[in-house]
Amino acid sequence: MSDKPSAPTKLIVVIAFEDDGEGGMRPAFDPREFQSEDRAKREAGSLANHYPAVIAWSREAKPDIGEYGEPEVLFSSGPVPTMD
Numbered sequence: 001m002s003d004k005p006s007a008p009t010k011l012i013v014v015i016a017f018e019d020d021g022e023g024g025m026r027p028a029f030d031p032r033e034f035q036s037e038d039r040a041k042r043e044a045g046s047l048a049n050h051y052p053a054v055i056a057w058s059r060e061a062k063p064d065i066g067e068y069g070e071p072e073v074l075f076s077s078g079p080v081p082t083m084d
Helices: 039-049
Strands: 010-021 023-029 032-034 053-062 072-077
Touching: 010 039, 032 039, 039 053, 039 072
Parallel strands: none
Antiparallel strands: 010 023, 010 032, 010 053, 053 072
16 A cells, blocks of 8 residues: 555536526535536536536646646636636
8 A cells, every 4th residue: 555645636517597586696416526528618608508607627637745836727608606
């Protein structure tokens, strides 16, 4: 067993948003993780036909040590809320 941190992996996520009834947006479902950027972009494009806002993004991650790179937007449609 090695104490060496694992190599970075790529976290790829899609999330859609719906109207919260008060002029804002809320997540329509929990973020969905994908294994490929192409698949995430296709899914986000499809969801954009059904939700007012959708985003797909990716970033390098080393979850075992809590390090995450800057997110890169792969697809965005509509008024996606600012996420922390």
